[in-house]
Amino acid sequence: MKRACIIAFLSVLASAAAAQNVKVKLRAALYDRDLNVKPVPHLVVKLVPAAPGAQPMTVQTTLDGVAEVDVPAGKYKIVTEKPVELFDKSYRWEFDADFVKPVNTLELSNDNAQTAPLAAGREARVDELAYQYKRVKDAVVTVWTEHGAYDAFVVDPAGLVLTMQRPLERATWLAVQIDDRRRLPAVIAASDKEHDIAVLRINPSASGEIISSQLSSDPGALIEGERVFTVENPDWQKNKKLITGVISKADAEEIVSDVKSSYGSPLFNSSGNVVGVGQTFENKSRIRPIAVAAGALAEAKQKLAVTAPPSAQLLPTMPVDKFPFEGLHAPGRGHWEKDVYSLQAGDFYVEYFTPVALYEAANENYEQRLKEYNKHSQGRGSPPAEPEHKYDPVFVVAAVPKTKMPFWENMAAGQGNRGPIIRRYKTAVEKLRLLCGDKELTPIWPARLVAGMGFSRGAVLVDESSMARYVYPHDVVSPQCGKVTLQIFSEKDPEHPLERVLDQSVVTRIWQDFEPYRKIHSQRAGAAPSR
Numbered sequence: 001m002k003r004a005c006i007i008a009f010l011s012v013l014a015s016a017a018a019a020q021n022v023k024v025k026l027r028a029a030l031y032d033r034d035l036n037v038k039p040v041p042h043l044v045v046k047l048v049p050a051a052p053g054a055q056p057m058t059v060q061t062t063l064d065g066v067a068e069v070d071v072p073a074g075k076y077k078i079v080t081e082k083p084v085e086l087f088d089k090s091y092r093w094e095f096d097a098d099f100v101k102p103v104n105t106l107e108l109s110n111d112n113a114q115t116a117p118l119a120a121g122r123e124a125r126v127d128e129l130a131y132q133y134k135r136v137k138d139a140v141v142t143v144w145t146e147h148g149a150y151d152a153f154v155v156d157p158a159g160l161v162l163t164m165q166r167p168l169e170r171a172t173w174l175a176v177q178i179d180d181r182r183r184l185p186a187v188i189a190a191s192d193k194e195h196d197i198a199v200l201r202i203n204p205s206a207s208g209e210i211i212s213s214q215l216s217s218d219p220g221a222l223i224e225g226e227r228v229f230t231v232e233n234p235d236w237q238k239n240k241k242l243i244t245g246v247i248s249k250a251d252a253e254e255i256v257s258d259v260k261s262s263y264g265s266p267l268f269n270s271s272g273n274v275v276g277v278g279q280t281f282e283n284k285s286r287i288r289p290i291a292v293a294a295g296a297l298a299e300a301k302q303k304l305a306v307t308a309p310p311s312a313q314l315l316p317t318m319p320v321d322k323f324p325f326e327g328l329h330a331p332g333r334g335h336w337e338k339d340v341y342s343l344q345a346g347d348f349y350v351e352y353f354t355p356v357a358l359y360e361a362a363n364e365n366y367e368q369r370l371k372e373y374n375k376h377s378q379g380r381g382s383p384p385a386e387p388e389h390k391y392d393p394v395f396v397v398a399a400v401p402k403t404k405m406p407f408w409e410n411m412a413a414g415q416g417n418r419g420p421i422i423r424r425y426k427t428a429v430e431k432l433r434l435l436c437g438d439k440e441l442t443p444i445w446p447a448r449l450v451a452g453m454g455f456s457r458g459a460v461l462v463d464e465s466s467m468a469r470y471v472y473p474h475d476v477v478s479p480q481c482g483k484v485t486l487q488i489f490s491e492k493d494p495e496h497p498l499e500r501v502l503d504q505s506v507v508t509r510i511w512q513d514f515e516p517y518r519k520i521h522s523q524r525a526g527a528a529p530s531r
Helices: 002-019 129-139 290-304 355-375 407-414 504-513 515-524
Strands: 021-031 037-039 044-049 057-060 066-072 074-079 084-086 089-092 094-099 103-108 114-117 140-145 148-156 160-163 174-177 183-185 187-192 197-201 227-232 241-250 255-257 266-268 274-281 284-289 342-345 348-353 394-401 421-425 429-436 445-451 454-456 459-461 465-473 484-490 498-501
Touching (some): 021 044, 057 066, 066 074, 129 140, 129 227, 129 241, 129 266, 140 160, 148 274, 187 290, 255 284, 284 290, 342 498, 348 355, 394 484, 429 445, 429 465
Antiparallel strands (some): 021 037, 021 066, 084 089, 140 174, 187 197, 227 266, 241 255, 266 274, 274 284, 342 348, 348 394, 445 465
């Protein structure tokens, strides 16, 4: 009798415990290859009671991947109906749990998840763009022409690179910069003017591995409301940045998002696949679905096997560091010696730039502006700002065409008109060549820029021309060359260049200007300073 009472009493306690609510603290988080923990936000978890007739309950995690809920004590089946995509895998949870303590902890992690490789279905999304950015950012590269630099991205590890077609129409020099140290010659493998798509080809055979992006051109890759991102890619690959946003509209013609993609840059979805490309249309930026590039890509891939690749030789790149400030003060020199760094050659003005020369010119200009300000400072606002003196350790050669005063135009303008004198450019620069002895030196950037219209000193320039600004590595001009020759090819006579041999004193001065930079690099390499 006593035993029966005890059993009955325990049954009552068990029934009471079953009816009592307990707290469940749920945390959903996954860890990556480096054991960095990533919360899983907005994950819908269903708690299905084992008791017959009991209703299941549903909770959703916060941005921190946590949730709390009160449930009747007992046994439950934990189920997530939709998979989570992360780290190239799909994660789903389904297991049993007992909740009998006043406070219970439920962990959803890699350890108790059912995993599978990512499939075509695209349902739940994890806000994990930072991980995908880290995985794909090196596929975003820079295309250089003599007119400027544009974003692009690698679409095939064999060396195919996709960008816009329009900026390449006038280009005669093409290069693709992969990172700070690797820049390769490029050729156009295929182009589609209608869709503004160009596919370039490089030869990565001698430059090491390159990262290629994956393309998603199917309709399921464009999901309205999905988080997307692009890669902000500076010209010289120094500091790539993640820019995120959301797709608000997507169709076969355009993707509308608050992400501002640069021209030629890719738009990635939350799985790290390229779904769009940044372009310009009627002077406005837009994002086109990557499907518009299908034709040009197919043509380029067909040519891979039947055409020779471009050269695999690496081109020089822009240094990542700056010229040392303490090296800008050339001993024994108190001002900018303009005559040493400039000359006139036929129809052109020529200037040479070194960090030391730029420093001295900037100081002289600043002192002159400060002097003018001090003369008439009342009511003129703040004084001129002092130069920052941050210079790239490169040697630059610039050639600008001279102007002329057309006789008949100025004669007509002068009939009863006291307007400004009309000037026009005499010619245009086609290209430059700089030779060390008989060897042509390879520039970092053979820039050919617009010499535009303007107004100065009572004259107005009424046309445009082109000027050259060639950027070279710091050590190309040296006394060891024997003879340094500059050749200027003009629009008037592109076959016969105008030649000027640099005076030996100028060559020596240029070499001496870079001595502080050479010394630093020699010390870093553990070698004796160059002399």
